[in-house]
Amino acid sequence: MKYCSSCGALVTHEIPDGDNRHRHICGACDEIHYKNPNIVVGVIAEWQEKIILCRRAIEPRIGYWTMPSGYLENEESTEEGAQREAEEEAGIDVKMGELLTVINIPQIGQVHMIYLGQLRSPRFQAGIESLEVQLLAEADIPWDQLAFPTVKLALQHFFADRQTGQFKLHSEVLRKPAKPG
Amino acid sequence: MKYCSSCGALVTHEIPDGDNRHRHICGACDEIHYKNPNIVVGVIAEWQEKIILCRRAIEPRIGYWTMPSGYLENEESTEEGAQREAEEEAGIDVKMGELLTVINIPQIGQVHMIYLGQLRSPRFQAGIESLEVQLLAEADIPWDQLAFPTVKLALQHFFADRQTGQFKLHSEVLRKPAKPG
Numbered sequence: 001m002k003y004c005s006s007c008g009a010l011v012t013h014e015i016p017d018g019d020n021r022h023r024h025i026c027g028a029c030d031e032i033h034y035k036n037p038n039i040v041v042g043v044i045a046e047w048q049e050k051i052i053l054c055r056r057a058i059e060p061r062i063g064y065w066t067m068p069s070g071y072l073e074n075e076e077s078t079e080e081g082a083q084r085e086a087e088e089e090a091g092i093d094v095k096m097g098e099l100l101t102v103i104n105i106p107q108i109g110q111v112h113m114i115y116l117g118q119l120r121s122p123r124f125q126a127g128i129e130s131l132e133v134q135l136l137a138e139a140d141i142p143w144d145q146l147a148f149p150t151v152k153l154a155l156q157h158f159f160a161d162r163q164t165g166q167f168k169l170h171s172e173v174l175r176k177p178a179k180p181g
Numbered sequence: 182m183k184y185c186s187s188c189g190a191l192v193t194h195e196i197p198d199g200d201n202r203h204r205h206i207c208g209a210c211d212e213i214h215y216k217n218p219n220i221v222v223g224v225i226a227e228w229q230e231k232i233i234l235c236r237r238a239i240e241p242r243i244g245y246w247t248m249p250s251g252y253l254e255n256e257e258s259t260e261e262g263a264q265r266e267a268e269e270e271a272g273i274d275v276k277m278g279e280l281l282t283v284i285n286i287p288q289i290g291q292v293h294m295i296y297l298g299q300l301r302s303p304r305f306q307a308g309i310e311s312l313e314v315q316l317l318a319e320a321d322i323p324w325d326q327l328a329f330p331t332v333k334l335a336l337q338h339f340f341a342d343r344q345t346g347q348f349k350l351h352s353e354v355l356r357k358p359a360k361p362g
Binding site (some may be wrong): 003006008074076098 | 182183184185186187188191192201202205214215216217218219220252253254256257259260261265279280283288290292294309330334352353359
């Protein structure tokens, strides 16, 4: 950030009175511009023991696999956001279930909230952000072709919990996300 | 947002190619400026059946009570954020526990994540954002003097769960937050 989004003047980067962190502050209108972490929402959507994965048609990690997920938008709840991503990326209609993981990645300011879900029908169709969509059994998950460490972690928890018959919330912090490639 | 924070030119508010929502787009450098929901983190910190509440010294809702909570900052996890707020607002050292509530407030773009916690010692001290801090038994909670609907909801879940002896995650959506006052 170089310019104030309210008045267009140059901003400085300093600690405001009564604060303890550097913020962008407008030199003209004094507005303080805060920048906070973003939420990524997603869903592991199941149909008869299989789950939906999408092969990404966009960067980063084009060609790699992920559950439907994306940034939470304003004016939607976290569950609604995950449901929307499922519809947009995989063309699926999901009955949302419990929250499975909260994965923090502090270095990049992201909190990933991945939910359980059940397909209402076995219909699916790749959206414009997906090269393809598949319903995959555990044995067919492309573990070495997953797009992000968060995807792998959430899927590991999902299959481990499913084996025990009891899903629970997993809170994780990824300190150094693996480099792509 | 009126001006591009990268180049200072005027922004327009329209739907970018391949998107389905209005965004602020720079007319000069073409940057798309996304605005997403914020995370509020907090903790219900317990010491021998009592919990820590703070009376707010800042607007909004000055003079009303809340558990320690505030916006998640970059470069910290949600648990670390809640722990930091506890230290800043109540001067307490908290051993963090499980996530108790995820409360969505879509209209104002907030997701409140309230954790369980245990004080490591009974020491507490009001920080600059608190008028006072108290360790309160359930019978002494000022239910009609709580700062926000999210505070009431989280405390209700906490005491109800504590009575059953089993804490679980509560996911909530507040569609129309009560007006202050």
